Amino acid sequence: MKQINNKSKILIVGLGLIGGSYAKALTKKGYKVRAITLDSSDIEYAIDKGFLEDGTTAVTKEYLAWADVIVFSLYPHTFIEWLKKYGSMIKKGTLCTDVTGVKSCILSDAQALMPEGVEFIAAHPMAGRERSGVRHSDETVFHGANYIVVPTEKNSEEAIECCKKLGEELGFYRISVLDAESHDRMIAFLSQLTHCIAVSLMCTNDTPGFEAYTGDSFRDLTRIAKINGEMWSELFIRNKQFLLDEMDNFINQFTTLRNMLENEDKEGMCEMMRISTQRREKFDKPKVNK
Amino acid sequence: MKQINNKSKILIVGLGLIGGSYAKALTKKGYKVRAITLDSSDIEYAIDKGFLEDGTTAVTKEYLAWADVIVFSLYPHTFIEWLKKYGSMIKKGTLCTDVTGVKSCILSDAQALMPEGVEFIAAHPMAGRERSGVRHSDETVFHGANYIVVPTEKNSEEAIECCKKLGEELGFYRISVLDAESHDRMIAFLSQLTHCIAVSLMCTNDTPGFEAYTGDSFRDLTRIAKINGEMWSELFIRNKQFLLDEMDNFINQFTTLRNMLENEDKEGMCEMMRISTQRREKFDKPKVNK
Numbered sequence: 038m039k040q041i042n043n044k045s046k047i048l049i050v051g052l053g054l055i056g057g058s059y060a061k062a063l064t065k066k067g068y069k070v071r072a073i074t075l076d077s078s079d080i081e082y083a084i085d086k087g088f089l090e091d092g093t094t095a096v097t098k099e100y101l102a103w104a105d106v107i108v109f110s111l112y113p114h115t116f117i118e119w120l121k122k123y124g125s126m127i128k129k130g131t132l133c134t135d136v137t138g139v140k141s142c143i144l145s146d147a148q149a150l151m152p153e154g155v156e157f158i159a160a161h162p163m164a165g166r167e168r169s170g171v172r173h174s175d176e177t178v179f180h181g182a183n184y185i186v187v188p189t190e191k192n193s194e195e196a197i198e199c200c201k202k203l204g205e206e207l208g209f210y211r212i213s214v215l216d217a218e219s220h221d222r223m224i225a226f227l228s229q230l231t232h233c234i235a236v237s238l239m240c241t242n243d244t245p246g247f248e249a250y251t252g253d254s255f256r257d258l259t260r261i262a263k264i265n266g267e268m269w270s271e272l273f274i275r276n277k278q279f280l281l282d283e284m285d286n287f288i289n290q291f292t293t294l295r296n297m298l299e300n301e302d303k304e305g306m307c308e309m310m311r312i313s314t315q316r317r318e319k320f321d322k323p324k325v326n327k
Numbered sequence: 328m329k330q331i332n333n334k335s336k337i338l339i340v341g342l343g344l345i346g347g348s349y350a351k352a353l354t355k356k357g358y359k360v361r362a363i364t365l366d367s368s369d370i371e372y373a374i375d376k377g378f379l380e381d382g383t384t385a386v387t388k389e390y391l392a393w394a395d396v397i398v399f400s401l402y403p404h405t406f407i408e409w410l411k412k413y414g415s416m417i418k419k420g421t422l423c424t425d426v427t428g429v430k431s432c433i434l435s436d437a438q439a440l441m442p443e444g445v446e447f448i449a450a451h452p453m454a455g456r457e458r459s460g461v462r463h464s465d466e467t468v469f470h471g472a473n474y475i476v477v478p479t480e481k482n483s484e485e486a487i488e489c490c491k492k493l494g495e496e497l498g499f500y501r502i503s504v505l506d507a508e509s510h511d512r513m514i515a516f517l518s519q520l521t522h523c524i525a526v527s528l529m530c531t532n533d534t535p536g537f538e539a540y541t542g543d544s545f546r547d548l549t550r551i552a553k554i555n556g557e558m559w560s561e562l563f564i565r566n567k568q569f570l571l572d573e574m575d576n577f578i579n580q581f582t583t584l585r586n587m588l589e590n591e592d593k594e595g596m597c598e599m600m601r602i603s604t605q606r607r608e609k610f611d612k613p614k615v616n617k
Binding site: 213222223226230231237248249251256260263277287293303312 | 453454472475503512516517518520522523524526527528529530531533534538541544545546548549550551552553554555556559560561563567570571573575577578580581582583584585588589591593596597598599600601602604607608609611612
């Protein structure tokens with residue numbers, strides 16, 4: 038695998054929301070895309086909609102050998118289980134990558150389970166939807182979003198470049214490179230903590246009829262409370278220490294504000310709001326590319 | 328004041344973001360709109376942009392006498408101070424209303440400060456922007472939003488109907504009626520708590536460079552962290568008990584989730600996420616009217 042271009046053959050393992058969105062984006066760019074997934078009706082759907090060339094539910098050496106690049110779009114534990122079962126069948130020279138939302142806990146396992154001559158380079162496409170499954174896949178989910186390559190010292194420069202190129206081809210707004218620990222700390226704060234907040238807020242009060250008075254603030258804070266529990270609870274546990282740190286930091290800040298309110302410390306509250314206003318300026322959305 | 332129609336003369340007291348948006352919406356509907364406000368440049372701006380007929384910085388009996396309806400668009404304490412100073416000058420038969428975000432703490436004061444023959448009917452237009460001032464006013468902020476009339480036993484049916492009509496003319500999606508306590512409890516949860524969360528989240532972590540990796544989740548949860556501290560800290564303190572209750576309820580839920588994570592209780596986390604997903608379904612945005 039010297040480079041990625043639209044002659045490269047891409048095999049998606051796990052044709053769900055993200056796997057399907059990869060297939061859509063890459064097919065549009067002229068790539069040949071195939072898939073291995075559990076449910077044959079997902080394959081039929083994708084072929085019928087024109088964003089998959091072929092697919093199978095059976096993992097065979099021959100089918101894997103077709104691919105120049107394999108993208109694993111699976112839950113973390115399923116990914117590792119898959120590699121234990123079938124990893125040895127992957128053809129020498131194949132470049133393997135993934136889409137997993139946490140890195141430290143799986144990177145060394147994944148790299149160790151690759152057969153000789155097969156390089157695994159981790160990546161995290163920071164994109165998603167409130168709904169799962171290939172039927173909700175949509176390549177525009179990548180526009181304006183971040184794609185993070187997470188190499189270790191075992192990775193070649195060549196693989197890092199290929200992986201970055203894949204992110205570009207998918208249509209991501211920003212392609213970056215981070216080590217696993219920095220990635221996992223960042224994800225704990227920017228993504229996992231926000232999901233914890235949304236879920237907790239939604240569980241806080243179920244007074245009937247409140248939906249009639251809901252404005253944009255509440256809707257925005259709880260959009261991600263519609264959540265794939267199976268996936269996110271696994272991602273939380275696999276990033277436990279970093280996420281616990283961020284949760285505790287947040288509780289500290291929130292409790293500080295709560296106590297200022299109890300003490301009617303208007304000045305203190307204003308100061309927190311001044312800081313939040315100022316910091317938030319930096320986080321405004323960039324212009325979306327196409 | 329028997330009814331509101333576009334022959335009615337509307338005087339806005341306080342030409343800021345919301346006062347200005349009222350002026351824009353009502354001018355478009357053919358109403359005559361004037362304003363009393365502190366800064367004469369705001370008046371010049373609004374007249375120049377064609378959404379104000381006239382305005383003044385001086386409160387006089389004659390100027391107030393022009394109005395059929397006066398809309399107070401002021402901070403709570405400024406509203407009450409204004410009434411103490413000038414309330415007695417309001418012409419008999421004028422209908423007064425407001426836009427204040429909390430009700431219990433000001434309703435009885437405001438009603439008591441109206442001269443005989445002047446009825447005050449409270450209302451809360453649940454709409455806003457991250458920026459303040461008449462230059463950011465925009466009547467489309469009301470589309471898809473809620474307008475809540477908050478009468479007391481002192482209000483006439485006629486005034487309630489007039490106030491509802493005003494909400495319709497402004498272009499609100501839903502017009503409702505609530506008593507002050509129900510309003511303030513609802514606001515504590517749906518609006519004030521969400522702002523407390525956004526501010527606290529923004530204060531939780533200021534690692535340089537995180538903005539480069541920010542996705543929609545974090546942006547959505549912190550949009551309202553750009554906040555008018557002067558106004559919101561006052562609204563929080565004036566709704567202190569209800570807001571403290573909701574903050575404590577939220578801390579309970581969040582801490583429950585935190586402890587589940589610490590104990591790797593995947594089942595418990597999945598159950599909270601199942602509840603949050605199910606509840607959130609009810610809160611999807613209605614189709615916006617025009």
